[in-house]
Amino acid sequence: MNRFLWPLIGFVVLVALLAVGLNLNPRDVPSPLVGKPAPSFSLPRLHAPDQQFSPKEMLGKVWMLNVWASWCVSCRQEHPLLVELARRQTVPLVGLNYKEVRGDGAIDMDKVAPDSEKGMVLQRAADWLAKHGDPYTLSVLDIDGRVGIDYGVYGVPETYVIDKTGIIRMKQTGPITPDVLSGKILPLLTELSK
Amino acid sequence: MKRGLMILLLALAGFGGNLLHAGEAQPLAEDELTEKRLIAISSELRCLVCQNESLAGSHAELANDLRREIRTLINEGKSDNEIMEFMVSRYGDFVRYRPPLKGTTLLLWFGPGLLFVLGLAGLARYLRRRDLAVRDTPLTAEEQRQAELLLHDQDPSQGRS
Numbered sequence: 001m002n003r004f005l006w007p008l009i010g011f012v013v014l015v016a017l018l019a020v021g022l023n024l025n026p027r028d029v030p031s032p033l034v035g036k037p038a039p040s041f042s043l044p045r046l047h048a049p050d051q052q053f054s055p056k057e058m059l060g061k062v063w064m065l066n067v068w069a070s071w072c073v074s075c076r077q078e079h080p081l082l083v084e085l086a087r088r089q090t091v092p093l094v095g096l097n098y099k100e101v102r103g104d105g106a107i108d109m110d111k112v113a114p115d116s117e118k119g120m121v122l123q124r125a126a127d128w129l130a131k132h133g134d135p136y137t138l139s140v141l142d143i144d145g146r147v148g149i150d151y152g153v154y155g156v157p158e159t160y161v162i163d164k165t166g167i168i169r170m171k172q173t174g175p176i177t178p179d180v181l182s183g184k185i186l187p188l189l190t191e192l193s194k
Numbered sequence: 195m196k197r198g199l200m201i202l203l204l205a206l207a208g209f210g211g212n213l214l215h216a217g218e219a220q221p222l223a224e225d226e227l228t229e230k231r232l233i234a235i236s237s238e239l240r241c242l243v244c245q246n247e248s249l250a251g252s253h254a255e256l257a258n259d260l261r262r263e264i265r266t267l268i269n270e271g272k273s274d275n276e277i278m279e280f281m282v283s284r285y286g287d288f289v290r291y292r293p294p295l296k297g298t299t300l301l302l303w304f305g306p307g308l309l310f311v312l313g314l315a316g317l318a319r320y321l322r323r324r325d326l327a328v329r330d331t332p333l334t335a336e337e338q339r340q341a342e343l344l345l346h347d348q349d350p351s352q353g354r355s
Contacts, residue, residue, distance in 0.1 A: 026245060029242065029285070029286060029288045030286055030288070031285075031286060032282065032283060032284070032285070032286040032287075033284070099255075102255075103255060105255075144259075145256075145259050146263075149259060149260065149263055149284060150284065151284070152284040152285050152286070154242035154243060154256055154285065155242075155243065
């Protein structure tokens with residue numbers, strides 16, 4: 001009896017550890033930005049390219065920043081949820097259009113003239129929102145992905161919840177699922193809006 | 195001698211291959227020193243898109259952007275530590291291949307050593323127990339006689355016992 005007890009315990013522990021390990025999401029890297037001020041930027045707006053938007057303008061409001069691109073497949077998955085969220089007018093949702101042209105693997109950047117890139121970005125982003133619905137209070141254009149680096153973006157879509165003082169309170173990497181929305185984001189928004 | 199030379203050549207070939215591979219994803223060097231530092235720094239960093247590849251070796255879009263960013267920082271005169279800090283403040287400790295020693299990484303650093311010590315202790319315990327189990331017990335006169343009998347009784351055609 002005793003002879004088999006310890007190997008059995010070892011086996012059970014091993015199975016438990018493997019089960020936990022298999023259920024972890026290796027893509028879910030904790031962001032060091034949670035609890036820190038949202039990095040500042042100033043970027044042109046999609047529907048008013050002569051105007052710039054900066055996170056400073058949102059001070060005093062709870063808001064969300066959602067990183068998206070028309071080439072991003074998982075963005076389509078979460079998009080209906082965002083549209084629904086916008087319809088309920090919970091909080092302002094700012095879209096960060098990330099590397100709309102450069103990030104698209106199907107586009108050969110050698111064939112894109114440098115001065116035509118911005119025009120392409122505007123066209124493609126606006127078309128996509130017209131087709132799938134525009135949940136964003138406003139969208140800004142991060143054409144070269146430089147602001148994305150400041151926000152630690154590594155897999156679009158990503159979503160940040162930012163409080164009234166401009167502190168990032170939550171980051172979701174990958175598409176927002178109904179579970180994440182109702183279980184984490186909405187309660188957090190209610191708490192922060194108090 | 196010939197064999198030794200062969201091994202040496204193979205080792206050199208392997209080494210050269212590695213060097214070539216590390217340089218593969220690098221854009222053309224503009225400034226050799228900058229590129230050397232870039233490779234040194236980015237080899238210490240993880241590419242977050244393809245997580246088991248270093249930033250130096252990765253072909254991912256983001257890796258290209260980050261290498262460009264690091265190159266800019268080098269040209270701005272930032273130290274290696276400042277560049278590391280830049281990356282860690284955006285992507286977290288996960289981006290480093292050598293995680294820092296702190297509360298949450300204690301198990302990571304000392305876990306394997308701990309397992310080794312536990313294994314050694316287990317082995318020592320097992321060996322001691324086995325030693326006790328096979329303690330020497332001298333044969334009785336009767337047993338001795340039987341053993342002798344068996345030994346002498348052996349068929350000589352079967353060779354040495």
